[in-house]
Amino acid sequence: MENVQNAVQSELEAVRGAPSRILIVDDDPGIRDVVSDFLAKHGYVVETAQDGRTMEQVLARGPIDLIVLDVMLPGEDGLAICRRLSATPEAPAIIMLSAMGEETDRIVGLELGADDYLPKPCNPRELLARVRAVLRRRQEPRAVDDAMGAACEFAGWRLDLVRRELRSPQSVVVNLSSGEFSLLRAFVERPQRVLTRDQLLDLARGRDSDAYDRAIDVQISRLRRKLDDGGGSELIRTIRSEGYMFTAKVVRTP
Structure with a gap:
């Protein structure tokens, strides 16, 4: 069944044009691997970065449609990155991930410009659903x-x-x-x-x-x-x- 779903998703991406590019920014290599593999399996082009510095290197290589951004990062934290990116024209969509699951933390992330916010650990299927919803909202108004x-x-x-x-x-x-x-x-x-x-x-x-x-x-x-x-x-x-x-x-x- 999953192979059929993946095939359908690939056909849909082909109809829509080039697949969306997603950047995973997380200092935990295990989470980066699991999330990137899962999203890639569902038709997305996925890049990864371990902190804000390597994130900027990826962004310099070409446009990114959506960033999955961890809050707790070494150096510049995810909230500061979110605030900075949201203030720029043509900013990518942002879904924040955080082990801090308090409602106030979630609201802060949204206040800074994130499009969605999920507590860690999150189910990859739920993240996939949120990714699709955010990208759909971003793409639909173009028609x-x-x-x-x-x-x-x-x-x-x-x-x-x-x-x-x-x-x-x-x-x-x-x-x-x-x-x-x-x-x-x-x-x-x-x-x-x-x-x-x-x-x-x-x-x-x-x-x-x-x-x-x-x-x-x-x-x-x-x-x-x-x-x-x-x-x-x-x-x-x-x-x-x-x-x-x-x-x-x-x-x-x-």
């Missing part, structure tokens, strides 16, 4: 209906759905994680409507998301701060006991 327009404009802001780029009214590019981009897209495609938390989870994170996943709450908070910093106060309004509403009028443009 834009030209008749609808490739960008959304609201309150002086412009969200380019093809380039995955948000520009403030001052024409400053605002970096978004893939989760934040998916969330903002869900809002701007349904403006001035109340969206429940479950609806946002489904729209932004997919049907396989955990109903108790705190990532959506953290990303709403991060997105609000980024919009507020650019003069977009109250664009995302909390509707008590119901959900959230994107308050601005949205216009689709070429």
Whole structure:
């Protein structure tokens, strides 16, 4: 059965084009080997690094779609790396791994721009599911209906759905994680409507998301701060006991 599944996955990757490139950053060689072998077996091109320095060497060789990043690393720790990478344009998606399974640690990782967070030790199959979900969220928005327009404009802001780029009214590019981009897209495609938390989870994170996943709450908070910093106060309004509403009028443009 697993051979059949692997064959199907390989066929799907062939249809989609080049397989996604994943970088595993962990100082434990055992974990690096297990995770990289498992993901490679499911059709991904996998690179590994033991710390931030070797990670930079891998990144210099070519683009990476997703980084599986351990928190406890020698030298620059995973949280610092996450913060630094998330602040750069075209940053790869990031899934953080940590033996520190406390809810506060998870929220810190998400606050710094991680797309997802798993406690260690994690089941490789669960990691695979998270990898697929994060990459799917990142890749799906590229298929834009030209008749609808490739960008959304609201309150002086412009969200380019093809380039995955948000520009403030001052024409400053605002970096978004893939989760934040998916969330903002869900809002701007349904403006001035109340969206429940479950609806946002489904729209932004997919049907396989955990109903108790705190990532959506953290990303709403991060997105609000980024919009507020650019003069977009109250664009995302909390509707008590119901959900959230994107308050601005949205216009689709070429």
